[in-house]
Amino acid sequence: MATEARSVEQIRKRLLTRRLELQQRGSRVGQDLSRQLDPLSSDAGDRAIQLENDESLHAIGEAAVSEIEDIDVALDRLERGYYGICKVCGDEIAPARLAAVPQASTCQECGRS
Ligand SMILES: [Zn+2]
Numbered sequence: 001m002a003t004e005a006r007s008v009e010q011i012r013k014r015l016l017t018r019r020l021e022l023q024q025r026g027s028r029v030g031q032d033l034s035r036q037l038d039p040l041s042s043d044a045g046d047r048a049i050q051l052e053n054d055e056s057l058h059a060i061g062e063a064a065v066s067e068i069e070d071i072d073v074a075l076d077r078l079e080r081g082y083y084g085i086c087k088v089c090g091d092e093i094a095p096a097r098l099a100a101v102p103q104a105s106t107c108q109e110c111g112r113s
Contacts, residue, residue: 012075012078015074015078015102016075018071018102018103019071019072022067022071023068025060026061026064026065029057029061029064030061032057033057033058033061070105073103074103086105086106086109086110087110088106088107088110089110091109093105093106093108094107
């Protein structure tokens with residue numbers, strides 16, 4: 001089972017690399033947000049842009065956090081030998097789907113909802 005162990009290792013590495021990227025992105029967002037603590041502009045138009053930037057930064061941060069959570073779940077499933085198995089129907093998740101979304105825990109069919 002040497003090949004199988006190696007591929008688990010590869011998957012783990014891939015997930016951990018992705019997790020690190022997301023963490024870095026998340027901390028960059030945090031820095032951007034703290035930089036924006038300057039008082040809001042007195043101009044209504046500028047103010048709208050400032051607030052909009054804040055919101056999109058928050059959205060990026062939240063997306064990164066939720067993806068990190070998914071990756072943690074995938075790593076846990078990998079440890080327990082359930083990686084690549086749909087948690088809803090128990091079928092194997094298509095390799096193409098895992099290639100696109102390595103942290104997927106549902107098959108295409110079940111993930112559609
Ligand atoms: Zn399924």
